[in-house]
Amino acid sequence: MSKLDFLSELGIEDVNLGGFSTEWLGSGNELESIAPADGSKIASIQQCDSGDYEKIMQDASNVFTRWRMEPAPKRGEVVRLLANEFRKYKVSLGKLISWEMGKIQAEGEGEVQEMIDIADYAVGLSRQLYGKTMHSERPNHRMYEQWHPLGIVGIVTAFNFPGAVWAWNAMIAAVCGDVMVWKPSSKTPLTAIAIQKIVNRVLEPLGWNGVMSLLVGSSRDVGEMLVHDRRAPLISATGSCNMGRKIGGAVSKRLGRSLLELGGNNGIIVMPDADPELVLRAVVFGAVGTTGQRCTSTRRLFLHKDISKDITQRLVDAYSQVKIGNPLNPDTIMGPLVDGGAVNDYEAALKIIKKEKGEILYGGNKLDRPGFFVEPTLVKAHNKMEITREETFAPILYLFEFENLNEAISMHNSVDQGLSSSIFTRDMQSVENFLSHAGSDCGIANVNIGTSGAEIGGAFGGEKDTGGGREAGSDSWKIYMRRQTNTLNWSDDLPLAQGIEFG
Ligand code: NAD
DSSP states (O other), rough: OOOTTTTHHOOOSSSSEEESSSEOOOOOOEEEEEEEETTEEEEEEEEEEEHHHHHHHHHHHHHHHHHSSHHHHHHHHHHHHHHHHHHHHHHHHHHHHHHOEEEEEEEEHHHHHHHHHHHHHHHHHHHHOOOEEEEEETTTTTEEEEEEEEEEEEEEEEETTHHHHHHHHHHHHTTTTEEEEOOOOTHHHHHEEEEEEEEHHHHHHHHHTTTEEEEOOOIIIIIIIHHTTTTTTTEEEESOOOOHHHHHHHHTTTTTTEEEEEOOOEEEEEEETTTTHHHHHHHHHHHHGGGGTTTTTTEEEEETTTTTHHHHHHHHHHHHHHHOOOSSSOOSOOOOOSHHHHHHHHHHHHHHHTTTTEEEEEEEOOSSSSOOOOOOOEEEEETTOOGGGGGSSSSSSEEEEEEEHHHHHHHTTTSSSEEEEEEOSSHHHHHHHSSSTSSOOEEEEEESOOOOOOTTEEEOEEETTTOOOOSSTTTTTGGGEEEEEEEOSSSSSSSOOGGGOOO
């Protein structure tokens, strides 16, 4: 087992307090951070209680009155310093993500790189929060729109990207002039604490404590408080569709705004003219990477009947070579699942697969060793299998056969989720069909690359039960701001719109 010296580098060994606004807080119950690779305790965390929650919200409200008046490019400069600080901790934070969540170290470091990338992006964005100018129908009037900060953004994150999802939200919201309260997953609290410590090194000396605060606590206690709190006009929540239904419902009840990034059930369509080597690499990375625990993990593979046998055989061969083990070992391709509950979900799905007459082509077993390891699994599936319509957060890939592209698209679109999709082909008509209005119904549709591994420059998110939210690049920043339309009259008269004569 590797030495865990990255814990001291990040200043998070032993017992940690789980809340921060202007000071560290933690009057709630203890929570243990567990390493999925061997089930050992990494550290203890003192969670937040309702008193801590109140302090965090009040500090956030107070600092917002100053932060919103800081010019956006100056806020960008603060984010630039954050990006520099993240760079210094890329390896140690990447290792912690790997050790606490279970993804391999290369992916852990890749996640920190994503935090750096979005911070860099946000720095440039801080000078581009453009509003439009319109032509007024009235003489000597000027009309334009401008974008103001919203206030407190509640950020609820999933365990599988314990740093990047926060950064996607926080870096953009920061340049938009918002302040953030982050409730991380209780499965990855230590990563959140380490990130808050890195953030504090930048914000504290600048007098900006409270702009980014941390709230480690159970979803039932402080999570629910945040979601119901009218002081947070926007709740950005990443997690399962079930969670999204609950949070989305609660936020809309108080007429708040929510940004939902929920579960996926992502498919790849492989046409007969596809390059089989590209397909193989994309599918194995998409289905096995992060142990099948990405929202964009490939879960369904649609193979044209002419190449189905060949690709299936190649996949079985590739799966038998996947090295499973300690995520910090550079040779490992697939680490553990996050916890015992995830292993149970995997086993429960396999029972249903067998009951529904899916044929297990490879894997299907829990591994008998400490930690939460399972085999990557290939299943020959058919359309009547209900389990293939669900997102099982584990490395299970369902293989379907099709005869023509229309059939494949219709099978692909038949599930409730709509996050990521892709097609492998060299044929222009197939590409355009897949990308047309009648093609993929997902928020992300790729050609000749897999379903996972999005870049931060695009808007990220999905349709249908995936929640409709968009984060990261393009114009996703707009959800973190409020739009105001201004009409200015510089004439000596008061003409009314639509030419109305009044009185
Ligand atoms: P989860 O739904 O169990 O939890 C997500 C977060 O929501 C956690 O912080 C949890 O504490 C919190 N939460 C749950 N119920 C809550 C409530 N009532 N009030 C307040 N907070 C509440 O999800 P998970 O197991 O951590 O993550 C896996 C899921 O996340 C998968 O479905 C995956 O597809 C999805 N995900 C989606 C995206 C995306 O961008 N679409 C990205 C990453 C993960």
